[in-house]
Amino acid sequence: MSEPSPFQSRVRAIRERAAGETVMRLMGADLSGLEPGGATVSVGCRPELLAEEGRFHDEVTAILVEQGARIAAATWLGDGEACLQAQCRLNLIAPARGDRLVCRARVVRAGRLASVVAADVVCMRGAEEVPTATAIATVSIVEASALAPAGHA
DSSP: OOOOOOHHHHHHHHHHHHHHHHHHHHHHHHHHEETTTTTEEEOOOOOOBBTTSSSHHHEEEEEEEHHHHHHHHHHHHHTTTTEEEEEEEEESSSOOOOSSEEEEEEEEEOOOOEEEEEEEEEETTTTEEEEEEEEEEEEEEEEEEGGGGGOOO
16 A cells, blocks of 8 residues: 555645634635645635625635635645745636635745745636636745644644
């Protein structure tokens, strides 16, 4: 039996961490896809996630992009490393009206101290995908101990 690849050994930890993210639980978001350098995060339509006009709130899009970018970057992390979002440029290109909001993030350039991640967001309207946002993010790579809660390092 062969040993799992470094990516395969990280999948469980990445999924557990994503499931433990408070904002993911609050929104009902799902890590629906994970591959080396890529992540798909999505959320179903719920009244509390919608703006007055019946579209997904822009902040829901922003949160999906932030989560997707960090998770995609995390697929390239080494032992003892963690990541956090340093910067994000989000362009909203159409109202996010539909059944499900889906963010597909992919690492464009993985670095030792930072990674650049691109993300595209679509809104599902039945089987149709409607592009609603695109983003580019910089994710900082840090020692995991730097992100531990106070008194838990």
